Amino acid sequence: MTNLIELRNIKKIFKKSEKKELLVLDQINFNIHEGEIIALLGRSGSGKSTLLRIIAGLTKPTAGEVRYYEKPVLEPAQGIAMVFQHFALMPWLTILENVSLGLEALGVSKKESRQRALKAIDLIGLDGFESAYPKELSGGMQQRVGIARALVVEPKLLLMDEAFSALDILTAENLRDDLLDLWTKSEFKKNSILLVTHNIEEAVAFADRIIVMDYNPGRVRSILHIDLPHPRNSGSKKFQGYVELIYKLMTKTTKAEIIDIGYRIPEAPVTKLMGLVDQIGEVQKAHKTIDLPTIADDLLLDIDELLSLTEILKLLQFIKETPEGNIELTEAGLQFEKADILLRKKIFSTHLLIYIPLTKHIYTKIHDEPSRRISKAQILKDLSAYLSEEEAQRVINVAIEWGRYAELFAYDDNAEELNLENPI
Amino acid sequence: MKLRIWHSYQIATWQPNLWDVVAVLLLFLAFAFLSWGATQMTAPYQMGEALAVNLSPSALPYYILRTILRMLIAMFFALFFTFTLATLAAKNKHARHVIIPIIDILQSVPVLGFLSITIVGFISLFPNSLLGPECAAIFAIFTCQAWNIFLGFYQSLRTVPPLFEETAHVFQLSPWQKFWRLEVPFALPSLIWNMMISMSTSWFFVVASEAITVNKEKILLPGIGSYIGVAIMHQDIAAIVYAIIAMIIVILLYDQLVFRPLVNWSEKFKSGENEEPQTQSWILRFLHRTRLLKLIGELFAILFDEFVNLSFFQRKKSRKTISLDIPPFILKFIVYLWYFVIITLSLLGFILLMHFIYQTTSLTEILHVFTLGFYTTLRIMAVVIVCSVIWVPIGIWVGLRPRTAHYVQAIAQLFSAFPMNLLFPLVVIWILKYKLNFEIWCAPLMILGPQWYMLFNIIAGTSTIPQNLRHAAKNFGVTGFLWFRRFIFPVVFPYFITGAITTVGGAWNATIVAEIVNWGTTSLKASGLGSYITQVTAQGSFAKVALGLGVMCLYVLFFDHLVWQPLYNLAAKRT
Numbered sequence: 001m002t003n004l005i006e007l008r009n010i011k012k013i014f015k016k017s018e019k020k021e022l023l024v025l026d027q028i029n030f031n032i033h034e035g036e037i038i039a040l041l042g043r044s045g046s047g048k049s050t051l052l053r054i055i056a057g058l059t060k061p062t063a064g065e066v067r068y069y070e071k072p073v074l075e076p077a078q079g080i081a082m083v084f085q086h087f088a089l090m091p092w093l094t095i096l097e098n099v100s101l102g103l104e105a106l107g108v109s110k111k112e113s114r115q116r117a118l119k120a121i122d123l124i125g126l127d128g129f130e131s132a133y134p135k136e137l138s139g140g141m142q143q144r145v146g147i148a149r150a151l152v153v154e155p156k157l158l159l160m161d162e163a164f165s166a167l168d169i170l171t172a173e174n175l176r177d178d179l180l181d182l183w184t185k186s187e188f189k190k191n192s193i194l195l196v197t198h199n200i201e202e203a204v205a206f207a208d209r210i211i212v213m214d215y216n217p218g219r220v221r222s223i224l225h226i227d228l229p230h231p232r233n234s235g236s237k238k239f240q241g242y243v244e245l246i247y248k249l250m251t252k253t254t255k256a257e258i259i260d261i262g263y264r265i266p267e268a269p270v271t272k273l274m275g276l277v278d279q280i281g282e283v284q285k286a287h288k289t290i291d292l293p294t295i296a297d298d299l300l301l302d303i304d305e306l307l308s309l310t311e312i313l314k315l316l317q318f319i320k321e322t323p324e325g326n327i328e329l330t331e332a333g334l335q336f337e338k339a340d341i342l343l344r345k346k347i348f349s350t351h352l353l354i355y356i357p358l359t360k361h362i363y364t365k366i367h368d369e370p371s372r373r374i375s376k377a378q379i380l381k382d383l384s385a386y387l388s389e390e391e392a393q394r395v396i397n398v399a400i401e402w403g404r405y406a407e408l409f410a411y412d413d414n415a416e417e418l419n420l421e422n423p424i
Numbered sequence: 425m426k427l428r429i430w431h432s433y434q435i436a437t438w439q440p441n442l443w444d445v446v447a448v449l450l451l452f453l454a455f456a457f458l459s460w461g462a463t464q465m466t467a468p469y470q471m472g473e474a475l476a477v478n479l480s481p482s483a484l485p486y487y488i489l490r491t492i493l494r495m496l497i498a499m500f501f502a503l504f505f506t507f508t509l510a511t512l513a514a515k516n517k518h519a520r521h522v523i524i525p526i527i528d529i530l531q532s533v534p535v536l537g538f539l540s541i542t543i544v545g546f547i548s549l550f551p552n553s554l555l556g557p558e559c560a561a562i563f564a565i566f567t568c569q570a571w572n573i574f575l576g577f578y579q580s581l582r583t584v585p586p587l588f589e590e591t592a593h594v595f596q597l598s599p600w601q602k603f604w605r606l607e608v609p610f611a612l613p614s615l616i617w618n619m620m621i622s623m624s625t626s627w628f629f630v631v632a633s634e635a636i637t638v639n640k641e642k643i644l645l646p647g648i649g650s651y652i653g654v655a656i657m658h659q660d661i662a663a664i665v666y667a668i669i670a671m672i673i674v675i676l677l678y679d680q681l682v683f684r685p686l687v688n689w690s691e692k693f694k695s696g697e698n699e700e701p702q703t704q705s706w707i708l709r710f711l712h713r714t715r716l717l718k719l720i721g722e723l724f725a726i727l728f729d730e731f732v733n734l735s736f737f738q739r740k741k742s743r744k745t746i747s748l749d750i751p752p753f754i755l756k757f758i759v760y761l762w763y764f765v766i767i768t769l770s771l772l773g774f775i776l777l778m779h780f781i782y783q784t785t786s787l788t789e790i791l792h793v794f795t796l797g798f799y800t801t802l803r804i805m806a807v808v809i810v811c812s813v814i815w816v817p818i819g820i821w822v823g824l825r826p827r828t829a830h831y832v833q834a835i836a837q838l839f840s841a842f843p844m845n846l847l848f849p850l851v852v853i854w855i856l857k858y859k860l861n862f863e864i865w866c867a868p869l870m871i872l873g874p875q876w877y878m879l880f881n882i883i884a885g886t887s888t889i890p891q892n893l894r895h896a897a898k899n900f901g902v903t904g905f906l907w908f909r910r911f912i913f914p915v916v917f918p919y920f921i922t923g924a925i926t927t928v929g930g931a932w933n934a935t936i937v938a939e940i941v942n943w944g945t946t947s948l949k950a951s952g953l954g955s956y957i958t959q960v961t962a963q964g965s966f967a968k969v970a971l972g973l974g975v976m977c978l979y980v981l982f983f984d985h986l987v988w989q990p991l992y993n994l995a996a997k998r999t
Contacts, residue, residue, distance in 0.1 A: 056594055076595075082590075084590070088588060088591045090588065090606065092612070102595035102596070104605075105595050
């Protein structure tokens, strides 16, 4: 098989501040062969979208090289087309005009461009919508336009950035199946697809090969060949086996991270933390093993949220990993699960002060001030050595939500000030 | 007029219907009038020569045509200016650092001030032709149209969603294609809206800029402004009433034939989802129904396609990027040179201006002008407060009733386009009759035009309150003052601030025509910055004009940055 794309030692660093840099991608090496469908699987922060943009020539890697048919990719190349998560259709162009956009850029004659666009529209099942505007179409139909727009330029490599994740499950599956059908039965067979996703089932249903990304920094954790013929049955034992395997791969803690005040607290709202503890507690009481895919399904959480929540619960010592790679509540977790609202707040606040350095930092800082108040800007400044401004804002907001719930401190959004006052 | 793909069978099956004939006739009529008006503009003229203005109502259509022509020409230049400089400012950091502050300041210079300053230059540029004063008037109109179009377009360009940028990049659109396929369409709703608002506001200034006294010479450009000017001179009440009626008709026609169709059309460019078009336009529906005009629309679409795909602007096939390999240190040098030149020029300009003012005026004069500015500020503050007391309750009342709001908005829109300075003579007659103190009574004249912005904004703000919130308030028995304090006020406050800012801006602009008004040989004058500028312009002492304008700029900028901006930020934070 010929190599369509070669990634050589890709590394990407985002500069957070003068001193601190964030390593987003590191040591990325893999090839994409002709006619191959690859899924790039990882949670948010694994740099998978950045990697996709590097391959597309939209972003430059800090080090390393992308080669497309042996030639380095420095800017968007002809033959690599992209489908976007939120469709990115121009609302002022009709479907036909939207699909023709790429051809117009290539300087294809009006007549030929029209012909090819109509064919692509036909192929993806949009016949009859040519003169409609995107607004008139449902999300699923809009994404079909996005796909048609990419197919019409006859790409050797189709990049799909979470292309199905803005759609509801039913629509997403339907569109995915249609695309697979098109791929396996037509002249597109020779071309390749790279799908970025955080949906494990989607990756298993779609790809010949799954590249599981590590996060923080994003590295290739493992590469799996999915040895199932299309169309795949998501209920089959083998299919579920793959899903289970990848879940374990992704939740496993690989390394001991140093937790300091610069720790990037993931999105973990209090109510969801509580909900997950309750759910795990219930399963545990019934003496069943805690099966993360099922819990995610029950609570309607996607893998991203689930991983963020489990990470925080682990940090707070409410849950722990069993030797088999499953999870269960700890002593403290069990106590927390049984407690009423007031006691829960109490336990939560104790654990926050012990295990989350940032909340501890804010708490002591307020107490050190004679006025018992500090500005949010001050905390932002403390974090500036670790995180980008935007990320610091987000992290502080998560910490403030926790602190307010635990009644460790109060916050005045008008003055952007943290204090110990109770509202009058 | 959708920009649609060409279907050749539409020509083959085309059969004219009645609407086509009507539409074509209307179109030809408009073309004929406009071109005739254009030939009149270049008529020979000597400075000092009095242009006869005919006060009979039958002459009015011609004058109005001349006035409209001026506005259209100014609009063309405003668009050209916007497409070039605003794009440059949006794309280039170094250009932005210079252009945006300049526009920001120009925005606060009272429009009529531009006229006083530029007219002499334009007259000497075209010595024996009417083109000189004509250009000066057009330039003044341009200055009242350009800034908000410019800033609106610039804002749009800066907020093009990154997703669209990436799409254009991945599909390899050339910069030219990207501009016309992505950036202009994205900016179009705001562009059209600002253009239409500019047209409305320029009626006020066009009336003021056609009849001007400069350097003790009275110049009357054929147009509705001069018509009014002459009518005032002759104390001809009938002529003034004719002019007002004519103006009402023109504004109604403009609203129905131009404003609504264009805004309605531009709404399809909005990127928000599920947004129902807010403006209805019967003329647009009519145009959709005429086959010929539809064809013309499609012809335009094809021409536009060709224009976008001009081979000169295509990305070159041999994908060798033409990157001029300028060494970085030379680039750096150019950047530094740019800033150096700009800073030197502005310093030089400042010194020259100071020198000029210092030579011809004195410190007491400067202090005097600042005092006058203070009087004018007091007047504006008082009048805006009165205006708020009247319009805020009315606006809230109307805003809570969607159907009433619909009609009131439409009517207020017409009022805001109407050049209120046409009504000044009527107010003056009334003031003279009752021997009122003009120092006080000139203030209402300033607010006559801009007050509608206040009403607009209050209505708009109140109607954003969702039905279920109102139900919730009712359900919990929130009424009376509590209802106002906890429910209405927090919602309406940001809109009130926006309205107040616009109203104050308009009032400043109006001071130049409101603080000094004439009726025949009687002249009413209130002491203030506006009347000062008008007087020194008539005397032809340009140093004093510059001084007056400079002080006015300072006042406007001062209040903008120290009062309005903080208030606005406070209001914006809660929404």
